[in-house]
Amino acid sequence: MTESKGVLRKAALLDAAEEVLVTKGNANAAMRDFAAAAGVRIGHLQHYFPTRSDLIRAVLERTLERSLRRLEEAAGFDLRAGASGTLTRSDSHRLLEALLLEHSDLADVRMHLEIWALAASDELAASALRSFYSQYSGHVQGVVRRGRPDLTEPxxxxxxxxxxxxxxxxxxxxxDIAGLRTEQGDQAIIRTAQWLIHGQEPAQCP
Amino acid sequence: MTESKGVLRKAALLDAAEEVLVTKGNANAAMRDFAAAAGVRIGHLQHYFPTRSDLIRAVLERTLERSLRRLEEAAGFDLRAGASGTLTRSDSHRLLEALLLEHSDLADVRMHLEIWALAASDELAASALRSFYSQYSGHVQGVVRRGRPDLTEPxxxxxxxxxxxxxxxxxxxxxDIAGLRTEQGDQAIIRTAQWLIHGQEPAQCP
DNA sequence: GCAATTTTAGGTCAAATGACCTAGAATCAA
DNA sequence: TTGATTCTAGGTCATTTGACCTAAAATTGC
Known part of the structure; x- marks a missing residue:
């Protein structure tokens, strides 16, 4: 079923809004900026998103949903609580590298920063963010459960x-905002996450 | 030497600005809000900080400087590159707990979120933030050096x-923004940091 | 084909905003 | 004491802003 013009237009407006939020930041982004980035006038934008906060909220929801979906895809296995299975170190390494790559997308990082800052002072945004993290960490629990089946649920x-x-x-x-990235530093992060997921490596005994 | 009225006023203006940034967020904080929080009119605020970005920048610098100082104080030992010494697990535990406590201050967390978001679109702020993280991680290196003297500098x-x-x-x-805190979760973070700082715990051999 | 609905364009408004200004009071230094 | 400097109060301005509106064009569904 082909999507209606309205649905396509809405998606284009959200794409444009994201780009403006990423480049100008929420503090400097006006409705006219969003409209211009989408190639329409403000009245038109406001037909679809009557208030500024409607638009920002929609961008927020879409961004968080995308992050959840990406984690599911990167895992490539069932992350739900009831699911069983194991996780080899090479599989967890692959997953963690994919995760780290996703956390390297500069536009995504900036979107997340804007969402965090928004949630710091907007309770509706904070509530959405808490729900997101609850689900996100639930997914990561699905990963840990496979690496450490000996652990209790807490x-x-x-x-x-x-x-x-x-x-x-x-x-x-x-x-680029904080500037602490090195190639080996990426490996240190993955090693640390693997330590968390799998526990200690086998002891070297004399 | 008693500080001049101007210096005291400036500090009070910065305190007030911080409070407004923390409660309203940068995106919703106007110069008149800052002035009102400080109990003065906007013209007076602008005498001390002629433009909005002067004020925000000053808040940013002060916040980052405070974080650096707190790390130095929490360590209680010389964090510089040439300094030598060792670090017991109980001392690192104490330091990490102090650090985690500092990272729990809700106003501080919010200030940092606002600074990150600002730095995401303002190159001057980003430059200050990079400088801060360079120094901050330099200090943490001083900690790691004592826990892992076997490691190379990289x-x-x-x-x-x-x-x-x-x-x-x-x-x-x-x-509260993300809502993933538990008491035992705090201990997991400290344990992870100790694993990083000291390396693997002694192996249990049969 | 036609009425209803959706989409689009463009306009207006009051309030808010950052920036800039004047002038008087307080403080400082010689 | 006096002039210079700093501090403080209050005002003004042009621009920007979010919100709201009207009307025409395009699309949809019966």
């Missing part, structure tokens, strides 16, 4: 939250 | 960057 939850913290922090610090 | 740098990533990410995810 322990799995804590490990997953730590992995999420590490990757969210790395997205910022490894970006 | 390795120390990568480990330090990973510790910084973990703590910056944790500040966000453990805040």
């Amino acid at each position: 322990e799995i939850s804590d490990v997953a939250a730590t992995v999420v913290s590490l990757f969210e922090g790395a997205a910022v610090t490894r970006s | 390795e120390i740098s990568d480990v330090a960057a990973t510790v910084v990533s973990l703590f910056e990410g944790a500040a966000v995810t453990r805040s």
